[in-house]
Amino acid sequence: QSVLTQPPSMSGAPGQWVTISCTGTSSNIGADYDVHWYQQLPGTAPKLLIYANTNRPSGVPVRFSGSKSGASASLAITGLQAEDEADYYCQSYDTSLSGSVFGGGTKLTVL
Amino acid sequence: EVQLLESGGRLVQPGGSLRLSCTASGFTFSAHAMSWVRQAPGKGLEWVSTISDGGGRTSYADSVKGRFTISRDTSKNTLFLQMNSLRAEDTAIYYCARVPISFFVSGYFEYWGQGTLVTVAS
Numbered sequence: 001q002s003v004l005t006q007p008p009s010m011s012g013a014p015g016q017w018v019t020i021s022c023t024g025t026s027s028n029i030g031a032d033y034d035v036h037w038y039q040q041l042p043g044t045a046p047k048l049l050i051y052a053n054t055n056r057p058s059g060v061p062v063r064f065s066g067s068k069s070g071a072s073a074s075l076a077i078t079g080l081q082a083e084d085e086a087d088y089y090c091q092s093y094d095t096s097l098s099g100s101v102f103g104g105g106t107k108l109t110v111l
Numbered sequence: 112e113v114q115l116l117e118s119g120g121r122l123v124q125p126g127g128s129l130r131l132s133c134t135a136s137g138f139t140f141s142a143h144a145m146s147w148v149r150q151a152p153g154k155g156l157e158w159v160s161t162i163s164d165g166g167g168r169t170s171y172a173d174s175v176k177g178r179f180t181i182s183r184d185t186s187k188n189t190l191f192l193q194m195n196s197l198r199a200e201d202t203a204i205y206y207c208a209r210v211p212i213s214f215f216v217s218g219y220f221e222y223w224g225q226g227t228l229v230t231v232a233s
Contacts, residue, residue: 036220038220045223046220048223051221057221091156091158091220097173098216100216100218103155
C-alpha cells in the first residue's frame, strides 16, 4: 500500500489528453511539500519528468505539465504519442515517515 | 554529462550481506546529496536512503533502518550502500540517484543510474 495514491492504469488514443492523479494526506502533499513526477519506459531507469509541482527539466516536451492543489497533484499529457507508453510515478516528502514517498505508479497505455 | 554507474548486485542468501557502489561522473559529487531507490520485480519505486552532500547526515526508510548503511567517498566520487541481514523482500533493482543542490531528504531525484539487481534467495 503506497503512501501516495495513483490509479494503477490509464489509457488514451494518440492525440488525446490524459491526466494522472496523485492523492496524498496532511503528512505529505497536504503539508505543502512539493510533488515530483517520473517516467519509466519499459526496461529502463526512471527519468525525472516534472519537479516542484509544475517545472519541466530541460528536454522534457511541453506536452507534459503538472499541477497541485491541496493534498493532490496531477500530471497532464496532451497530444498523446506512442512513445508516452510508460509507467508514471509521483513522489513527495512525508513528515510522519521522515522520508521520500512514492505513488504506486500508473501504467499508461497508448491505444 | 551526468553519469551514475551502480555495481555490486548479485544473488545472496537470506541473512547475508552485500555492498553496492555507485560511481559518479560529470558533476561535482561533493555538492550533492545522493540517494538509493529500489524497485522490486514488477513493483513500484521505494526510497531507501539519502546521504547529505558532506556525508554528515543520513536518513533511512523504516524498512531498512538498522540493517542498511549509506556512505560516500568524495575522493573516489563513489556512493555506497552496505546491506546486512538481507531478506527476501529486499530483492530489487537498486538505483542510485542525485538530489538537487540545497536539498536533503525532501528533495527529488534529478538523475538516475541504470540500476543493479540484488536477489536474496536460498
